[in-house]
Amino acid sequence: MAIVTTRQPEVRLIGQSPAIQALEAEIDSASRSDAKVLITGETGVGKEVVSRLIHHRSARAAAGLVTLNCAGLPDSLLESELFGHVRGSFTGAYRDKPGLLEMAPNGTVFLDEVGEMSNRMQVVLLRFLESGEIQRVGADRSHTRVNVRLITATNRDLQQQINTGAFREDLYFRLNVIRFAIPPLRERVEDVPLLVNYYIHSFSQSHKVPVTEVMADAMDALMDYRWPGNIRELKNVVERIVLKTCGRPIKASDLPPEVLKATSAAGTGSAAGAVSSGPAAESSEGLASGTGRADELANLMMKQGESFWAVVYPIFMSRDLTRTDLRRIVQVGLESTNGNYRLLVQLFNMAPQDYKRFLSFLRKHDCHLPFQRFRAVPARLQGPANLGKTS
Numbered sequence: 115m116a117i118v119t120t121r122q123p124e125v126r127l128i129g130q131s132p133a134i135q136a137l138e139a140e141i142d143s144a145s146r147s148d149a150k151v152l153i154t155g156e157t158g159v160g161k162e163v164v165s166r167l168i169h170h171r172s173a174r175a176a177a178g179l180v181t182l183n184c185a186g187l188p189d190s191l192l193e194s195e196l197f198g199h200v201r202g203s204f205t206g207a208y209r210d211k212p213g214l215l216e217m218a219p220n221g222t223v224f225l226d227e228v229g230e231m232s233n234r235m236q237v238v239l240l241r242f243l244e245s246g247e248i249q250r251v252g253a254d255r256s257h258t259r260v261n262v263r264l265i266t267a268t269n270r271d272l273q274q275q276i277n278t279g280a281f282r283e284d285l286y287f288r289l290n291v292i293r294f295a296i297p298p299l300r301e302r303v304e305d306v307p308l309l310v311n312y313y314i315h316s317f318s319q320s321h322k323v324p325v326t327e328v329m330a331d332a333m334d335a336l337m338d339y340r341w342p343g344n345i346r347e348l349k350n351v352v353e354r355i356v357l358k359t360c361g362r363p364i365k366a367s368d369l370p371p372e373v374l375k376a377t378s379a380a381g382t383g384s385a386a387g388a389v390s391s392g393p394a395a396e397s398s399e400g401l402a403s404g405t406g407r408a409d410e411l412a413n414l415m416m417k418q419g420e421s422f423w424a425v426v427y428p429i430f431m432s433r434d435l436t437r438t439d440l441r442r443i444v445q446v447g448l449e450s451t452n453g454n455y456r457l458l459v460q461l462f463n464m465a466p467q468d469y470k471r472f473l474s475f476l477r478k479h480d481c482h483l484p485f486q487r488f489r490a491v492p493a494r495l496q497g498p499a500n501l502g503k504t505s
């Protein structure tokens with residue numbers, strides 16, 4: 115869920131568009147200061163890449179970079195991840211544990227999806243930003259102070275969230291010192307051929323297939339497409355094509371249907387390729403996707419006691435699991451609980467107080483299935499005592 119990096123990972127921004135050149139200059143400038151950075155942009159545009167580059171070009175590069183995704187984590191877990199906890203503060207807290215903020219002294223902390231933080235966590239974060247003091251969960255006073263640089267990112271419109279009361283304005287002002295607004299790929303189409311060729315080389319190498327070229331009609335189609343999942347989607351599409359073509363030249367007919375559909379619909383006002391609001395454009399995935407994977411994950415929770423937050427949530431958030439897979443997992447669970455979401459929380463090994471959080475997570479990603487559909491099915495499960503014994 116959280117990643118601590120000290121070594122210099124190979125990250126670079128591919129592209130020569132004016133937007134990318136401006137971004138490079140802004141990264142250089144931001145890396146010379148210690149000011150807080152807020153990065154905005156659609157899913158897959160490179161917010162995390164930018165945060166890494168800022169850290170690795172800064173004087174803090176030798177210290178750690180801690181990355182934590184705030185979305186969907188229950189408050190208790192998020193607070194304990196960030197600030198640590200003291201022994202006995204909750205069931206299972208057998209010993210004192212330092213938080214991530216303490217694990218990157220003089221380094222950088224990257225909080226992704228900060229727009230998803232609950233109001234309570236926003237207050238906790240604000241208090242930390244004001245004092246720099248760390249108070250571990252369950253402690254009655256502050257434990258230490260830390261010097262970290264904070265970089266945050268969101269694909270939400272924070273201004274709009276402030277208007278609806280979902281995000282604190284005082285926190286927004288604290289976070290929004292240096293602002294990066296990364297444009298979507300469709301606004302820098304000239305970068306598409308560079309990215310496509312870069313990823314063809316990269317995936318040909320990793321999959322040990324000969325490097326190939328892209329025919330003009332195929333490249334036109336790739337440049338016409340709207341890329342709702344931005345560079346992450348392009349990367350997935352290229353990987354799929356590299357595997358499919360195995361070194362022969364790439365023709366338009368080798369492209370996935372959604373890319374071709376967008377081209378044939380161009381000029382007709384079709385909504386093909388409308389911007390995705392979720393974590394991944396469904397169609398851009400699929401290599402590791404499928405019912406098998408969903409069932410395997412459902413089994414891990416239902417038969418091996420793994421928690422949804424530990425085995426499903428992180429891979430969904432890192433876009434390694436599609437919405438279809440998540441819906442399938444929920445479906446498998448609901449079939450076992452006769453459509454009861456409270457039992458599902460238990461079945462997927464979450465704490466009962468995670469119920470609301472779990473439901474809002476599913477709703478947000480459009481994976482909340484109507485329970486009525488499962489009520490007609492005779493209950494395979496009578497109650498919690500039977501959890502995990504379904505076939």
Ligand SMILES: Nc1ncnc2c1ncn2[C@@H]1O[C@H](COP(=O)(O)OP(=O)(O)OP(=O)(O)O)[C@@H](O)[C@H]1O
Pocket residue numbers: 126127128129155156157158159160161162163164226268269345346349393
């Ligand atoms: N300019 C770029 N050049 C090369 N690769 C890029 C570029 N921008 C993004 N990528 C790649 O695209 C993928 C998505 O980037 P990243 O995770 O930084 O996006 P993000 O904006 O944080 O997305 P999300 O909002 O969904 O978290 C990564 O694999 C990253 O390496």
Ligand SMILES: [Mg+2]
Pocket residue numbers: 161162226267
């Ligand atoms: Mg990200």
